[in-house]
Amino acid sequence: MSVGQFEELLQTVAPHLTKQTTNFREPIDPEQCLAVCLRFLSIGDSFTTIAASFRLGISTVSIIVKQTCDVLWETLKDTYMPIPNEELWKTTALRFSEKWNFPNCISALDGKHIVIQAPANSGSQFFNYKGTFSVVLLALVDADYRFLVVDVGASELGALPFVIVADEAFPRRLPDDQRVFNYRLSRARRIVENAFGILSQCWRVYQHRLQVAPETADSIVKATCILHNFLRRANGNHGAERMRDTFRRYFNSPAGQVPWQVPHVNRGLPQ
Structure with missing residues (x-):
């Protein structure tokens, strides 16, 4: 995910992740909540490892992941999975x-x-x-x-x-x-x-x-599916098509071709 895509996501979810300041503690800002959730989803680190990295409690990380996944799903589904x-x-x-x-x-x-x-x-x-x-x-x-x-x-x-x-x-x-x-x-x-x-x-x-827990797993699955659509629509298919064409040119170049490829693809075709 690019910085621009992260910022776009943050603008969408931030209003729903903002917590009020209390006399007991400062709230965790939306940017950190999103970063924690995406770190968990994209890397698969344990809550313990992520808690140490962000200097948060393990239970706090667990709550952030569940809540942020739910917010991602609710705020993106109408646009990216109508x-x-x-x-x-x-x-x-x-x-x-x-x-x-x-x-x-x-x-x-x-x-x-x-x-x-x-x-x-x-x-x-x-x-x-x-x-x-x-x-x-x-x-x-x-x-x-x-x-x-x-x-x-x-x-x-x-x-x-x-x-x-x-x-x-x-x-x-x-x-x-x-x-x-x-x-x-x-x-x-x-x-x-x-x-x-x-x-x-x-x-x-x-x-x-x-x-x-199963209910958190449900939230994680839905969040990754909606993020999948967000990234595919944000990137489009042009990157994949460019990569495909790059390999196509390489496979047909003197450096990348193999001697049996043309006879193989033409096998069975009328001469």
């Missing part, structure tokens, strides 16, 4: 057709388990089939890896026009036409997996088990 309407679905479907060659697709759907510490006295409530405790992020993702709808916990999406792509529709050992369908479906559906991958790489808090 409630979908017919126009948005049509725009998304057009992008899926243009970019991934799957017509009438309004989003890709998948879920991700966010591993958390075992909550006290929760029984099997948060225990999953992988043998860990987790909260589940269910997400609809557009053709440009942005989250359209996220749900942490129980998930009911209701009926929608067009289609949402999910897992393969046909089993293995198929005739060619069904394998082609599965390929085209997989090509569109992998967008949601890629979005989860981008989310986890950008916010390294996901590299560790979350040592927080």
Whole structure:
């Protein structure tokens, strides 16, 4: 995140993080609250480590992270994850057709388990089939890896026009036409997996088990999803496209090419 993006975020959340001064202590300023929260989300340090770095109490850091995540979600969601309407679905479907060659697709759907510490006295409530405790992020993702709808916990999406792509529709050992369908479906559906991958790489808090209560985990997940959209819309796709073109030129240059690449990509094409 750039300094400019941090300042933009700060202007948005500061009015909601400002606390009144009391006779007992000076309030922690919004800039420090945001810095503490982003440090936790982006690095994944423990509350203990962050508390030492910012000279704060461990419980104070815990409160700051929860409250700031909630403020990020509430102040950004209407701009960076608005409630979908017919126009948005049509725009998304057009992008899926243009970019991934799957017509009438309004989003890709998948879920991700966010591993958390075992909550006290929760029984099997948060225990999953992988043998860990987790909260589940269910997400609809557009053709440009942005989250359209996220749900942490129980998930009911209701009926929608067009289609949402999910897992393969046909089993293995198929005739060619069904394998082609599965390929085209997989090509569109992998967008949601890629979005989860981008989310986890950008916010390294996901590299560790979350040592927080489930309600705090929910706040963390929603905050990182809305920040994901904020950063993608702030940066646009131009940076990624420039990087792609840089590699394209390198792979086709004398320095970067490999001898088998052209025969490989032309394999099976009519001569």
